[in-house]
Amino acid sequence: xxxxxxxxxxxxIVGGGGAGLRASIAIAQENPGFSVACVSxxxxxxxxxVTAEGGAAAKIKPNDSLEDHIYDTISGAxxxxxxxxxxxxxxxxxxxxxxxxxxxxxxxxxxxxxxAVRPFGGMKIERTWFAADKTGFHMLxxxxxxxxxxxxxxxxxxxxxxxLLIDGNGRCRGCAAIExxxxxxxxxxxxxxxxxxxxxxxxFPFTTNGSIKTGDxxxxxxxxxVALKDMEFIQYHPTGLPGTGILITEASxxxxxxxxxxxxHRYLQDYELxxxxxxSDPRHPQKRxxxxxxxxxxxxxxxxxxxxxxxxxxxxxHVVHLDLRHLGAAKIDRKIPFVRELSRNxxxxxxxxxxxxxxxxxxxxxxxxxxxxxxxxxxxGLYAAGECACVSINGANRLGSNSLTELLVFGAQAGRHAARxxxxxxxxDVSDLEAQAEAEGARIRRAWFDASRRDGERIVALxxxxxxxxxxxxxxxxxxxxxxxxxxxxxxxxxRYRNVVLDDRTNSFNTELTAALELGSLLDVAEAMAHSAIRxxxxxxxxxxxxxxxxxxxxFLAHSLAYRQPDGSPPRIEYGPVTITKWPPGARTYGxxxxxxxxxxxxxx
Amino acid sequence: MAAELTMTxxxxxxxPETDAGPRFQAFEVPYDEDWVxxxxxxxxxxxxxxxxxxRWSCRMGVCGSCGMMVNGEPKLTCAAFLKDYFPRPIKVExxxxxxxxxxxxxxxxxxxxxLQAVKPYIIRDDVDDTSGGEYLQSPAELAxxxxxxxxINCMLCYAACPVAGHEDEFLGPAALALGHRYNKDSRDRGxxxxxxxMLVGEAIWGCTxxxxxxxxxxxxxxxxxxxxxxxxxxxxxxxxxxxMPKGTGA
Numbered sequence: 001x002x003x004x005x006x007x008x009x010x011x012x013i014v015g016g017g018g019a020g021l022r023a024s025i026a027i028a029q030e031n032p033g034f035s036v037a038c039v040s041x042x043x044x045x046x047x048x049x050v051t052a053e054g055g056a057a058a059k060i061k062p063n064d065s066l067e068d069h070i071y072d073t074i075s076g077a078x079x080x081x082x083x084x085x086x087x088x089x090x091x092x093x094x095x096x097x098x099x100x101x102x103x104x105x106x107x108x109x110x111x112x113x114x115x116a117v118r119p120f121g122g123m124k125i126e127r128t129w130f131a132a133d134k135t136g137f138h139m140l141x142x143x144x145x146x147x148x149x150x151x152x153x154x155x156x157x158x159x160x161x162x163x164l165l166i167d168g169n170g171r172c173r174g175c176a177a178i179e180x181x182x183x184x185x186x187x188x189x190x191x192x193x194x195x196x197x198x199x200x201x202x203x204f205p206f207t208t209n210g211s212i213k214t215g216d217x218x219x220x221x222x223x224x225x226v227a228l229k230d231m232e233f234i235q236y237h238p239t240g241l242p243g244t245g246i247l248i249t250e251a252s253x254x255x256x257x258x259x260x261x262x263x264x265h266r267y268l269q270d271y272e273l274x275x276x277x278x279x280s281d282p283r284h285p286q287k288r289x290x291x292x293x294x295x296x297x298x299x300x301x302x303x304x305x306x307x308x309x310x311x312x313x314x315x316x317x318h319v320v321h322l323d324l325r326h327l328g329a330a331k332i333d334r335k336i337p338f339v340r341e342l343s344r345n346x347x348x349x350x351x352x353x354x355x356x357x358x359x360x361x362x363x364x365x366x367x368x369x370x371x372x373x374x375x376x377x378x379x380x381g382l383y384a385a386g387e388c389a390c391v392s393i394n395g396a397n398r399l400g401s402n403s404l405t406e407l408l409v410f411g412a413q414a415g416r417h418a419a420r421x422x423x424x425x426x427x428x429d430v431s432d433l434e435a436q437a438e439a440e441g442a443r444i445r446r447a448w449f450d451a452s453r454r455d456g457e458r459i460v461a462l463x464x465x466x467x468x469x470x471x472x473x474x475x476x477x478x479x480x481x482x483x484x485x486x487x488x489x490x491x492x493x494x495x496r497y498r499n500v501v502l503d504d505r506t507n508s509f510n511t512e513l514t515a516a517l518e519l520g521s522l523l524d525v526a527e528a529m530a531h532s533a534i535r536x537x538x539x540x541x542x543x544x545x546x547x548x549x550x551x552x553x554x555x556f557l558a559h560s561l562a563y564r565q566p567d568g569s570p571p572r573i574e575y576g577p578v579t580i581t582k583w584p585p586g587a588r589t590y591g592x593x594x595x596x597x598x599x600x601x602x603x604x605x
Numbered sequence: 606m607a608a609e610l611t612m613t614x615x616x617x618x619x620x621p622e623t624d625a626g627p628r629f630q631a632f633e634v635p636y637d638e639d640w641v642x643x644x645x646x647x648x649x650x651x652x653x654x655x656x657x658x659x660r661w662s663c664r665m666g667v668c669g670s671c672g673m674m675v676n677g678e679p680k681l682t683c684a685a686f687l688k689d690y691f692p693r694p695i696k697v698e699x700x701x702x703x704x705x706x707x708x709x710x711x712x713x714x715x716x717x718x719x720l721q722a723v724k725p726y727i728i729r730d731d732v733d734d735t736s737g738g739e740y741l742q743s744p745a746e747l748a749x750x751x752x753x754x755x756x757i758n759c760m761l762c763y764a765a766c767p768v769a770g771h772e773d774e775f776l777g778p779a780a781l782a783l784g785h786r787y788n789k790d791s792r793d794r795g796x797x798x799x800x801x802x803m804l805v806g807e808a809i810w811g812c813t814x815x816x817x818x819x820x821x822x823x824x825x826x827x828x829x830x831x832x833x834x835x836x837x838x839x840x841x842x843x844x845x846x847x848x849m850p851k852g853t854g855a
Contacts, residue, residue: 042670112741
């Protein structure tokens with residue numbers, strides 16, 4: 001772990017996925033004199049944005065309205081979203097999506113050449129733009145390729161950021177990062193920093209998330225004293241392949257796919273999600289109903305079916321069937337070809353001829369780094385955007401196809417605000433920050449390469465125990481007892497983390513070291529999740545408490561804020577207000593005609 | 606109960622800090638018919654030797670990280686199933702035609718430079734102005750370039766290409782297909798700029814049309830076809846620019 005060199009820029013962005021790249025372009029384009037550092041532990045086109053399939057929501061068609069998109073998002077969030085943020089998001093979404101279209105994203109098209117839209121869960125109308133069923137892939141590559149136009153975006157590919165650097169005035173001025181190729185720790189400095197490191201699905205064993213989604217940015221901010229907000233809200237996507245957890249996109253239901261139990265029954269009709277229209281009925285698939293209900297509800301219905309003995313048992317656990325056969329080969333190949341490819345390769349079935357076995361799978365963290373509606377954290381100069389951040393537009397349950405758009409809207413916004421901060425606060429002491437980075441390198445070397453560190457535990461042992469604890473304790477349905485057990489196991493694992501030993505104590509491309517650091521991130525994030533969940537004694541959106549089954553607006557229409565305690569004791573949990581502007585909390589209904597029926601009240605509360 | 610089935614992975618090892626040269630190391634791994642080669646490599650790293658070094662992320666064939674040589678063929682290891690090789694041993698090596706960083710990790714420096722060289726972005730004056738709404742593009746216009754936009758940058762085509770390994774000037778299959786993708790996009794106005802790059806030296810002309818790139822592509826992109834089409838456009842352009850200089854044309 002040699003001492004690295006220092007690199008100075010105007011803004012440092014940690015993370016090279018959709019949000020980080022959009023932020024990079026926003027800054028580079030509007031401030032040609034600025035130098036933007038884009039620091040990523042993988043090459044940007046490997047970022048997890050690449051796996052998103054179904055689409056990205058934005059009002060573009062004349063039959064749609066901004067107000068409906070706002071209402072769908074707020075009600076989908078079980079009223080835990082901040083309504084000012086949702087309004088900003090929905091209003092900005094169309095121009096951001098058009099911008100990405102101009103940058104080359106190959107959106108699927110209508111015969112007249114306009115972009116095509118498809119229905120998605122919890123949305124009242126078709127408003128989801130798509131590039132077949134590889135939307136995230138095309139968005140990420142379009143953004144990445146567009147960054148190549150800008151000489152003032154300096155990439156630090158395969159640099160693993162380990163620590164935020166804070167100056168003597170409490171402002172964030174960069175990060176320390178391990179250059180994987182050499183193992184040296186570099187000080188990558190800037191006048192402002194944006195974290196865009198994505199989610200943390202790898203806290204759980206069964207997830208759609210790639211191996212890189214270990215919550216590193218969340219943990220880095222948490223350690224710097226920033227709260228993690230609403231971490232108890234974890235989205236299970238209802239249709240993952242058993243065994244691998246590979247995602248079968250919601251677009252398969254948007255195109256008309258149905259979910260059936262072991263008796264071939266469309267069980268969602270038994271859970272207040274509307275009427276099961278025949279698949280040949282021209283009104284099928286009905287928006288905001290049945291298979292196009294929101295993800296939290298559909299995943300919860302699966303568990304209830306399982307408890308009732310109506311799911312199908314396989315060697316990879318219980319499943320239900322996602323039946324696409326009535327769509328026919330031509331439509332499947334045109335609209336959702338990746339679904340067919342994935343089902344054939346990883347489930348051994350062709351959905352043209354057989355239903356796809358599916359079960360709920362951890363997909364997305366609604367919570368994240370606490371930011372305000374300007375994407376700013378409580379540390380001056382530190383911003384966050386994308387899945388790692390919690391603005392919050394997603395509240396207690398994110399609607400499918402809002403997250404890709406969120407990357408664009410808030411990536412760009414964070415970029416602009418960070419650039420402004422950098423302009424207004426240009427001066428800092430380089431040598432102080434260099435010393436911090438040097439100390440970070442020494443700390444890592446001491447912690448992991450010291451000769452005395454022998455005969456401990458392997459990374460995989462702790463990771464497996466963490467997985468079991470979180471799946472058993474903090475899954476789709478939780479209660480005080482299960483969450484207490486999860487909290488205790490996480491605390492025990494945090495103690496034992498000090499005993500983890502590495503086989504590899506060399507410098508170049510030490511991916512065992514980065515896996516150990518990722519485990520540290522997972523443990524910090526899991527702690528915030530479990531403790532936030534045990535304190536929220538109500539059920540809302542994706543957070544379902546068996547011992548507190550009702551939503552409780554009197555006590556919990558509030559964002560949880562978990563603050564890490566430097567002495568290792570459990571996090572302090574506080575609560576902050578939810579911004580309600582025009583849409584007072586109401587019953588969350590799905591089924592026929594469940595969208596916004598009357599105008600909002602216009603009263604701020 | 607029958608003994609647990611296993612199989613052998615012979616893995617290429619090379620560490621620049623400690624090894625004078627490469628070697629192979631054999632590992633016995635559990636055999637599971639659902640496992641892909643990547644699962645076996647991860648099992649080794651987790652349970653046997655934490656120093657084994659490779660790249661991976663999505664394990665669903667779209668991030669492009671885990672390309673390696675599997676029994677001499679370039680493959681995405683997340684899509685290469687053990688059952689297709691069992692019970693014979695599997696030899697795993699880093700992608701050929703790239704410098705090795707360590708074990709199964711190759712240097713991507715040259716590849717990234719080539720990608721950037723073809724200017725893979727929409728070139729036109731009003732690209733940042735969204736006030737007029739989306740650019741219209743018919744499904745037929747989309748179809749003209751769509752397949753060339755499916756490249757995941759996994760670099761298998763460079764490992765399969767007999768030219769890419771020894772001709773540095775050759776931009777290679779993925780980069781050329783990407784340049785062609787933008788040239789074919791009805792929204793783009795940048796073909797002339799891109800041809801300035803593609804027509805230099807061996808940049809495109811290095812291709813001898815062996816077609817292996819198209820054969821190994823896990824996403825069914827046809828880089829060989831793209832290169833042939835681009836060469837045809839390039840030949841006309843070359844003729845116009847150099848054989849019939851301005852003013853002498855009929």
